[in-house]
Amino acid sequence: xxxxxxxxxxxxxxxxxxxxxxxxxxxxxxxxxxxxxxxxxxxxxxxxxxxxxxxxxxxxxxxxxxxxxxxxxxxxxxxxxxxxxxxxxxxxxxxxxxxxxxxxxxxxxxxxxxxxxxxxxxxxxxxxxxxxxxxxxxxxxxxxxxxxxxxxxxxxxxxxxxxxxxxxxxxxxxx
Numbered sequence: 001x002x003x004x005x006x007x008x009x010x011x012x013x014x015x016x017x018x019x020x021x022x023x024x025x026x027x028x029x030x031x032x033x034x035x036x037x038x039x040x041x042x043x044x045x046x047x048x049x050x051x052x053x054x055x056x057x058x059x060x061x062x063x064x065x066x067x068x069x070x071x072x073x074x075x076x077x078x079x080x081x082x083x084x085x086x087x088x089x090x091x092x093x094x095x096x097x098x099x100x101x102x103x104x105x106x107x108x109x110x111x112x113x114x115x116x117x118x119x120x121x122x123x124x125x126x127x128x129x130x131x132x133x134x135x136x137x138x139x140x141x142x143x144x145x146x147x148x149x150x151x152x153x154x155x156x157x158x159x160x161x162x163x164x165x166x167x168x169x170x171x172x173x174x175x
């Protein structure tokens with residue numbers, strides 16, 4: 001009765017966590033084999049590996065010309081805008097309306113070009129990251145099997161350095 005009242009006063013998530021911990025403790029006591037865990041910082045694989053650096057260089061080369069085109073078009077728009085701002089008071093209503101419309105069209109073109117560039121770059125980055133991830137996951141599986149790991153996690157608030165296998169995977173990726 002007293003246990004029931006004290007459990008009722010605890011937050012539901014804490015009660016669930018206690019029940020899960022108890023079940024895990026009982027299961028490991030029955031099997032007498034401790035679970036082995038590994039951890040991988042996948043973001044490090046996507047930024048620090050030679051494959052990732054090569055992919056970044058490849059994307060830079062692939063998109064540098066388009067980036068220059070976007071930058072040039074943006075510079076032309078800004079120049080036209082500044083020129084219009086200087087000349088607007090001297091223009092007739094018809095000319096001012098015409099130039100305003102031209103500037104709006106030019107602004108839309110710049111925005112469209114920037115959006116298309118960003119979308120294409122994002123898609124290509126995702127493709128490159130997917131290729132790296134595919135190779136990395138195969139290597140993670142190999143290491144997990146070699147070390148007889150029961151689980152490999154890729155997201156955690158904190159991990160002990162002794163379960164971190166990221167450096168090993170980076171070395172294997174860089175071969």
